[in-house]
Amino acid sequence: MDSNTPPTIGAITRRLQTRYRVPPVGEAVERLEAWRERIVLLQLYQIFFPEQFAHSHQSVAPGLDNATGYADREREFFALVNMHLFPVALPEDYLPRGERFSEIPVLTQAVEWFSDEEFSQLPRPVQVFVALVGGMDAMDWNTIVPSAPAILNGVRDMQHFRRLCRRAGGVFTDAPLGLDMLSYSTGNLFLDSTSEMETPSVAWDADAVHFLTAEWRAAKKLLDRFNRLVDRFEQNPGALVRMTELWNRALEKTKGTDEPHNPDNR
Amino acid sequence: MDQFAGRGAHANILAALRAAPRHVNPAITLERELADAANLTLEQVFALQPRLAHAVEQGAEEARAVDDALRALRAARAVPTPEAPDGF
Numbered sequence: 001m002d003s004n005t006p007p008t009i010g011a012i013t014r015r016l017q018t019r020y021r022v023p024p025v026g027e028a029v030e031r032l033e034a035w036r037e038r039i040v041l042l043q044l045y046q047i048f049f050p051e052q053f054a055h056s057h058q059s060v061a062p063g064l065d066n067a068t069g070y071a072d073r074e075r076e077f078f079a080l081v082n083m084h085l086f087p088v089a090l091p092e093d094y095l096p097r098g099e100r101f102s103e104i105p106v107l108t109q110a111v112e113w114f115s116d117e118e119f120s121q122l123p124r125p126v127q128v129f130v131a132l133v134g135g136m137d138a139m140d141w142n143t144i145v146p147s148a149p150a151i152l153n154g155v156r157d158m159q160h161f162r163r164l165c166r167r168a169g170g171v172f173t174d175a176p177l178g179l180d181m182l183s184y185s186t187g188n189l190f191l192d193s194t195s196e197m198e199t200p201s202v203a204w205d206a207d208a209v210h211f212l213t214a215e216w217r218a219a220k221k222l223l224d225r226f227n228r229l230v231d232r233f234e235q236n237p238g239a240l241v242r243m244t245e246l247w248n249r250a251l252e253k254t255k256g257t258d259e260p261h262n263p264d265n266r
Numbered sequence: 267m268d269q270f271a272g273r274g275a276h277a278n279i280l281a282a283l284r285a286a287p288r289h290v291n292p293a294i295t296l297e298r299e300l301a302d303a304a305n306l307t308l309e310q311v312f313a314l315q316p317r318l319a320h321a322v323e324q325g326a327e328e329a330r331a332v333d334d335a336l337r338a339l340r341a342a343r344a345v346p347t348p349e350a351p352d353g354f
């Protein structure tokens with residue numbers, strides 16, 4: 001509607017009803033709960049982005065028809081967090097009007113490979129990492145790196161694999177990171193949680209924001225290293241064959257023998 | 267109920283109701299104030315925190331007490347009065 005068009009009688013009536021209708025107690029409590037959360041977010045906005053907060057012209061109160069939702073100033077804070085601190089879901093992308101996230105809506109950045117479509121879009125080195133951590137069938141393996149040996153079944157001695165990679169040097173030095181990324185065991189909150197797992201539950205407070213900011217900074221470093229690793233393997237496909245050989249050599253040995261420890265053979 | 271005024275328990279109930287101070291659930295009171303929040307300064311909004319905490323807790327508790335009382339009243343069985351009302 002044109003902003004110069006006068007509001008209709010119906011619109012004015014609805015506005016007055018919303019403004020002056022006394023809500024039931026339960027609804028009033030819900031609106032106050034939203035105000036408690038809103039004040040926490042506004043205070044965090046002021047702490048983490050004092051300049052932007054001081055110059056903001058966005059309203060700190062929600063619209064009349066959005067009493068339990070986010071005020072424009074809160075949405076502005078979400079956008080700033082997303083841009084400068086760590087990835088969060090924006091309310092306008094995920095929530096209907098009038099609703100709030102119960103905690104910090106952390107957007108995890110793990111590399112996902114659960115559907116065929118996701119898997120087919122991954123670069124080949126990443127597909128190989130998936131295969132090594134047991135994420136694909138042996139039959140498909142031949143189509144990805146035809147010249148590579150079969151991946152032997154059995155439990156890996158990860159320390160041994162890391163040693164082998166270090167000894168091999170070059171592109172292999174960081175190969176264990178590729179496996180950590182695809183097995184979601186980097187130890188970083190942003191990289192170890194997928195959309196199929198429960199989202200990490202963190203309430204809004206200054207300590208949590210500091211923690212997530214530091215965690216995301218570390219995640220970005222790991223992601224950069226991982227992307228460089230993938231690029232180097234893409235430029236040197238033969239190294240994928242060699243990595244598979246190292247992986248097979250890292251099979252845990254059964255105590256007292258030189259036989260690989262293979263739980264499938266028990 | 268006025269026709270029972272002055273008689274035993276009924277009289278006590280009416281007297282208590284009449285003597286009760288006017289009271290609005292604190293959650294409703296604060297919610298109505300905040301409906302005008304667009305006119306509040308940030309300092310005023312931030313200063314509301316202790317009142318918000320109190321209003322949410324006290325308001326919810328009072329609402330539960332009212333619900334309990336209403337439930338008890340609805341479940342109460344009718345009891346015949348031992349005295350004939352005026353006019354009978």
